Amino acid sequence: MSETCSHPPGVLFWFRHDLRLHDQVALHEAVRRARRCGGWLLPVFVHDATQDRPTTWGFPRTHPRRLAWRAQALHDLEGQLLALGSTLWQCHGDPAQRLRELVTQLGHPEVVCEDIAAPEEQAVVRTLREAGVSVFTVWQSSLLEPGSLPFAPEAVPDTFTVYRQLIEKASVRAPTPLPVPTHLPPSPPVDGIRSGACTMQSDTASVGAPPVSGPGAATGNGDPRSAFPSHEPEFHGGERAALAYLRRYCERGLPHRYKATRNGLMGVDYSSKWSPWLSTGALSARQAWAAIQSFEHERGASDSTYWLWFELLWRDHFRWLHWKYGTALYRPGGIKGGASPSHDAQAFERWCRGQTGHAFIDAGMRELASTGYLSNRMRQNVASYLIHELQGDWRAGAAWFESQLLDHDVYSNQGNWLYLSGRGTDPRGGRRFNPDKQAGDYDADGAYRRCWADVAR
Known part of the structure; x- marks a missing residue:
């Protein structure tokens, strides 16, 4: 029956x-x-x-x-x-x-x-x-299952270090990713659906998105300086390209270099570059980590492969914080409350355009505007500069990142801007980066600044 x-x-x-x-x-x-x-x-x-x-x-x-x-x-x-x-x-x-x-x-x-x-x-x-x-x-969307955590998601520790230590002490492991379905149930009789705003055709232009002419369709102007060249077929936005990229990333041995190169500013190989595919869900975090585990089985674990796990835990932490705090993360004062932050609209406009007058910061903002991508190191620097040097509203910066970034992720974007502004869960009350010291540490020869000195180059 x-x-x-x-x-x-x-x-x-x-x-x-x-x-x-x-x-x-x-x-x-x-x-x-x-x-x-x-x-x-x-x-x-x-x-x-x-x-x-x-x-x-x-x-x-x-x-x-x-x-x-x-x-x-x-x-x-x-x-x-x-x-x-x-x-x-x-x-x-x-x-x-x-x-x-x-x-x-x-x-x-x-x-x-x-x-x-x-x-x-x-x-x-x-x-x-x-x-x-x-x-x-x-x-x-997370690496770890909510039910596998040693605490309820809504009781996640606010401090990342405490959270990570509890996860690792409990030996929590990511579940094995599910395979692609081999069969799907049939479609319903759709002839009777009366909705002019819906279509079964792959003509995305008819539903408000830019047209896609095929698997290699470009997402931008093809700036050759981009650290994520989404105009190239290998960096197509689809799931199959994501899985192929993940496979090549491991075949080339790049997981063993990650920790040493992750603060780079230029080129494709300094970081994993998974985030644009993770943001749309074309790649799952569990699939990415399963590939790293296979890599470790074949070539051995290292500090660098551990650091990829570390970064995926950070990504999860921002998800659990949303589970815990919800709309409080979107208040002007963040989870700590308080008055709305100050904001200088003209300074914000200069920041968006890469015209602050600080060559290192302007280089980052021009890269973002030209390519839709920015290294993690530069994201922290330009965000800190807006918040702490220009006295800008962190919410305006978060909105600009949401607009511009190929890899915008609602959890990580909100969490990182709150973290840097001191309105999130960071016990140190915000992070202020010295842009001159950062330029000396990460762009000592000035190559990055020269590269983006003229965005139309």
Whole structure:
């Protein structure tokens, strides 16, 4: 006797920041629920119209370059779904409204999606549920499982060092990443869906994203100086390119160099460069770490491979802090409260344009504006300069990074800006970098400053 189904025989799977098929915990759950009732599965992605609006600071919330990067991931995802006999239904508009429309027209199936512990993303799910839509969320963006932690996620230690020590003392391990599904349930009869804002075609231009002409479509102007050359085929935004890059990264032995080179400013190989794919979910953190574990098994562990684990723990920590503090992380005073920070709009504008007058800082801001990428070392420097030297509002800086960065991640971006401003969980009350000393330490010969002295070069 078959299991009783509480919903119509079908599941709407909503892709969010998880544009991949490997290690797709939420998708596996959606498939299980669809098959339980012998039903269909409809994969959906909604191009959120709120991302097209200007910020309160007067610039677009999302740069076209980042939209194009995401469009590449969607293009690749759609191709893989088609190979499995499925498709990707793309919509443009308010996610809650579009999903309500689809659910109504499909007979009120259940919606399954990944869980995102950030206020705007939580609000969409809450709106759907208040409208009577059944939404089942699955947590999957972290390296570690919430249930494997030696504390509840909402009780995570505020200090990273204490958190890391507890994780390592308890010998917590990342789960093995899930394989790509070999079969998917059939699609529903979509002919009856009446929504001019939705399409099954891979014509992303029709749903508000930049057009993608193929796997090698560029995301920017192809600046040859970029440390993340997203205009090159090897750096395509799709899942298959991400996995191929991860494989080459290990084959070249680069994990053994990471700790020594991670503070570099120029070139591709100084850091892992996983973050742009992690940001869209084209690569999962667990898949990346599984590759490093295989590398260690073949070539031995080192301080550098440990440091990759260390950095992934940092990434997780910012996720658990969102779980713990939620909207408090978005207040002007951060989790510590207090008055709104001061802000000099003209100084902020000069900072955005790379015209502060400090050659090291201006080089970083010009690289960001030209390529959508910036090394971790430079991100800390330019953020510190805005907050502490220009007395700028950390929220304006966080918004500029969100707009510009290919690898914007809501958890890490908010967490890092709070950390540097002293309004987060750092017990030392903020981090102020001396830009002259930093330039001497990391750009002693001035090569980086010369490289970005003229952004139009």
